[in-house]
Amino acid sequence: MPLDPLAKRLLAMMAMASTGERARPTTDERRQSLVKLMQFARSDAMVTTIDGVFPGPAGDLSYRLYTPAQDEDEQLPGFVFFHGGGMVAGSIDSHDRIAAALAEATGCRLISVGYRLAPEHQFPAAVEDAIAATEFVSRHAASLGINAAKLVVGGDSAGATLAAVVCQHALRSGAPTILAQCLICPVLDFEETSPSREAFAENYLIDRLTLEADLADYLPEAIDPADPRVSPLRSTRLTGLPAAIIHTAEFDPMRDEGNAYASKLLAAGVNVEHICHDGMIHNFHAMGAFLPQARLVLLQIGEQIRRTLE
Known part of the structure; x- marks a missing residue:
């Protein structure tokens, strides 16, 4: 299908707003840009929130617990959520609206995690924090109002x-028990350049220069980008992973790696629900102010997770 007309209009508006020739963004520019972009997310979810901290590998880490408004007194399924931003940008606050929408749609108590970012904290800091967060939620599920x-x-x-890395780690270590993984426009492979990364390297929201800058900030020179903790698509052990809900977008540079991971999981016997959304771009789920598909995909994810948890 062609690029969705509303997505095309949005990309054109962003191109007009940019100034001068494109250059590799600084970390501060990347962070400011994502904050502005995430303001386009829907904001009408009915949830209550509580902020807290948990002990991480290198000190306390923040989290925000979202509870669907109608379910405040019940023990609910849990959803450990990690925000996007290339490992260098994003925060609990930048993704507040998406986290709230997912909590409402899925009927889960959702825990949004403030993991450490590069370049201040390079790999494997974010991975270690994500694993620690998931283990914390599993151990303290009852006090969080979550069914472990x-x-x-x-x-x-x-x-x-x-x-994806957390689920692969849990499979290797045998804990914690994770019933499902939900991957939205996932970044899964830094070892090779896929056709979609080439085709949509410019003018499709997230470009090659930004991806290169993020990876340079995140990955120390001594680390192989094919390490499955960096590129989970490269893992050779997939059998036994949790059921996967994967949403990719037709005009996303990361489309091919998300589609490939869905295929590899299926071949490994994992239960997979995968949808590649026609005409859509990276991060479309967070653009409810412009794209009707944003609200629809979040509702769809909610239905898929509810069904999987049953």
């Missing part, structure tokens, strides 16, 4: 990278 037997791990973009 019904745990979902997920994220969008680079947050989906962390979710």
